[in-house]
Amino acid sequence: xxxxxxxxxxxxxxxxxxxxxxxxxxxxxxxxxxxxxxxxxxxxxxxxxxxxxxxxxxxxxxxxxxxxxxxxxxxxxxxxxxxxxxxxxxxxxxxxxxxxxxxxxxxxxxxxxxxxxxxxxxxxxxxxxxxxxxx
Amino acid sequence: xxxxxxxxxxxxxxxxxxxxxxxxxxxxxxxxxxxxxxxxxxxxxxxxxxxxxxxxxxxxxxxxxxxxxxxxxxxxxxxxxxxxxxxxxxxxxxxxxxxxxxxxxxxxxxxxxxxxxxxxxxxxxxxxxxxxxxx
Amino acid sequence: xxxxxxxxxxxxxxxxxxxxxxxxxxxxxxxxxxxxxxxxxxxxxxxxxxxxxxxxxxxxxxxxxxxxxxxxxxxxxxxxxxxxxxxxxxxxxxxxxxxxxxxxxxxxxxxxxxxxxxxxxxxxxxxxxxxxxxx
Amino acid sequence: xxxxxxxxxxxxxxxxxxxxxxxxxxxxxxxxxxxxxxxxxxxxxxxxxxxxxxxxxxxxxxxxxxxxxxxxxxxxxxxxxxxxxxxxxxxxxxxxxxxxxxxxxxxxxxxxxxxxxxxxxxxxxxxxxxxxxxx
Numbered sequence: 001x002x003x004x005x006x007x008x009x010x011x012x013x014x015x016x017x018x019x020x021x022x023x024x025x026x027x028x029x030x031x032x033x034x035x036x037x038x039x040x041x042x043x044x045x046x047x048x049x050x051x052x053x054x055x056x057x058x059x060x061x062x063x064x065x066x067x068x069x070x071x072x073x074x075x076x077x078x079x080x081x082x083x084x085x086x087x088x089x090x091x092x093x094x095x096x097x098x099x100x101x102x103x104x105x106x107x108x109x110x111x112x113x114x115x116x117x118x119x120x121x122x123x124x125x126x127x128x129x130x131x132x133x134x135x
Numbered sequence: 136x137x138x139x140x141x142x143x144x145x146x147x148x149x150x151x152x153x154x155x156x157x158x159x160x161x162x163x164x165x166x167x168x169x170x171x172x173x174x175x176x177x178x179x180x181x182x183x184x185x186x187x188x189x190x191x192x193x194x195x196x197x198x199x200x201x202x203x204x205x206x207x208x209x210x211x212x213x214x215x216x217x218x219x220x221x222x223x224x225x226x227x228x229x230x231x232x233x234x235x236x237x238x239x240x241x242x243x244x245x246x247x248x249x250x251x252x253x254x255x256x257x258x259x260x261x262x263x264x265x266x267x268x269x270x
Numbered sequence: 271x272x273x274x275x276x277x278x279x280x281x282x283x284x285x286x287x288x289x290x291x292x293x294x295x296x297x298x299x300x301x302x303x304x305x306x307x308x309x310x311x312x313x314x315x316x317x318x319x320x321x322x323x324x325x326x327x328x329x330x331x332x333x334x335x336x337x338x339x340x341x342x343x344x345x346x347x348x349x350x351x352x353x354x355x356x357x358x359x360x361x362x363x364x365x366x367x368x369x370x371x372x373x374x375x376x377x378x379x380x381x382x383x384x385x386x387x388x389x390x391x392x393x394x395x396x397x398x399x400x401x402x403x404x405x
Numbered sequence: 406x407x408x409x410x411x412x413x414x415x416x417x418x419x420x421x422x423x424x425x426x427x428x429x430x431x432x433x434x435x436x437x438x439x440x441x442x443x444x445x446x447x448x449x450x451x452x453x454x455x456x457x458x459x460x461x462x463x464x465x466x467x468x469x470x471x472x473x474x475x476x477x478x479x480x481x482x483x484x485x486x487x488x489x490x491x492x493x494x495x496x497x498x499x500x501x502x503x504x505x506x507x508x509x510x511x512x513x514x515x516x517x518x519x520x521x522x523x524x525x526x527x528x529x530x531x532x533x534x535x536x537x538x539x540x
Contacts, residue, residue: 015318016318016319017318017319017320017324017326018320022296022300022326022327022330022379023293023294023296023297023300024293026292026293026296027293030292030293048285048286048287049286049287050287050288054287056287056292056334056337057292057334058333058334059331059332059333059334060292060330060331060332060334061329061330061331061332062329062330062331063328063329064326064327064328064329064330067326109292
């Protein structure tokens with residue numbers, strides 16, 4: 001069972017077309033990723049600051065299937081998968097829950113673990129490897 | 136008892152100083168305002184779109200008391216108060232809940248109800264008057 | 271020659287890792303798209319509001335090649351290409367100009383023209399077809 | 406003569422009411438503050454990262470006088486003023502330039518210089534004192 005993040009669309013997420021601005025789907029998915037990391041016991045405050053090893057996103061892909069409006073309730077599933085010793089992907093499904101549940105977007109991010117000084121690739125730290133393998 | 140909105144700080148809310156960017160405190164408070172409106176039975180989808188009457192924010196004030204970081208859990212209280220037949224204010228207290236509860240910001244927004252075509256001031260619609268009076 | 275948009279990275283674009291948040295690369299590219307449309311004589315105020323025909327982004331892809339920090343000067347090129355009578359893509363190259371010019375990201379968005387009420391696909395309006403063909 | 410920052414409103418700055426979201430006026434003013442600092446010879450990359458001394462915003466106030474829409478050209482003036490040995494304010498005027506020049510907002514931010522470890526107030530570093538005094 002993938003981790004699921006519950007999210008409400010807020011007014012500041014929308015644009016003058018009346019719907020969520022396309023880049024904000026990625027913001028929502030990053031929130032879901034953070035909540036999934038937190039649920040796996042990873043401390044977000046230190047994970048996202050630079051302690052010698054960083055895990056930047058190197059790729060993103062999104063398919064926008066349905067527009068979302070202020071007040072919409074969403075469920076975003078988070079499915080990580082190992083790509084190599086130093087990289088993984090996360091697949092997200094964004095569902096709009098009402099009036100009837102509909103898939104609103106499919107998003108994918110790709111992450112690589114590097115030493116922040118040398119930019120050399122590093123094996124995933126154990127808690128992150130566990131998150132990717134276990135989730 | 137004021138309405139209270141529970142919020143987690145996410146990575147996208149922070150800036151290169153490692154803490155929440157000052158303008159995002161206002162974004163958080165607007166989310167709290169929306170949730171309070173929703174809890175009072177007001178439909179957000181139609182409230183924030185233009186149906187002849189709009190309720191723009193005409194003033195904001197914020198005191199930033201403590202910095203906030205990724206993963207912080209917040210409680211934001213929402214206290215509306217009538218200012219006149221066509222205007223109201225909303226006072227917000229942003230509390231950081233852990234490690235110990237501390238007030239992180241005090242924010243205030245001022246709202247005026249106008250006809251969207253003529254820009255003339257209008258009495259608050261009944262559901263909004265009830266929200267302001269009852270909350 | 272593709273249209274080029276000059277952009278400075280601002281503090282609010284960054285996150286607690288000290289660099290531009292990944293979703294903001296897409297925000298920058300959308301700004302470049304708007305400037306390219308404007309340079310082609312398309313009125314942005316009406317283009318992005320709903321006049322019966324809307325042109326939502328249905329896909330985005332991004333490769334993040336280099337991190338960007340506050341104060342960085344960027345040049346973003348915008349290269350549209352027709353995909354069919356009712357759709358087009360826009361390819362973006364994000365260059366960081368200093369200290370030496372380096373490609374920082376490659377981004378691609380895909381756009382479909384639809385009737386906003388029926389959601390049926392529509393031929394691109396003439397000014398947009400001209401933008402896609404001529405640029 | 407105050408420093409003036411030229412800015413175009415972009416689609417991502419707007420919300421479902423069709424106009425710029427209130428918190429984004431503050432984002433625009435912070436951009437203007439950064440450009441003014443840069444024009445005064447202050448390196449933004451290091452100014453906004455933590456080198457022992459930080460200059461957080463402790464207060465903001467904004468009056469929203471006119472709505473702004475996608476494509477609007479703005480001129481934002483930046484007027485800093487010393488408040489004490491360790492603090493200063495910045496006043497901003499946001500002008501919408503077309504169709505006719507109109508004041509769209511008045512914004513004020515208050516900044517305090519502190520040691521980042523002890524949080525004790527510090528005298529403004531010389532380049533910042535010069536910015537505040539000279540501008």
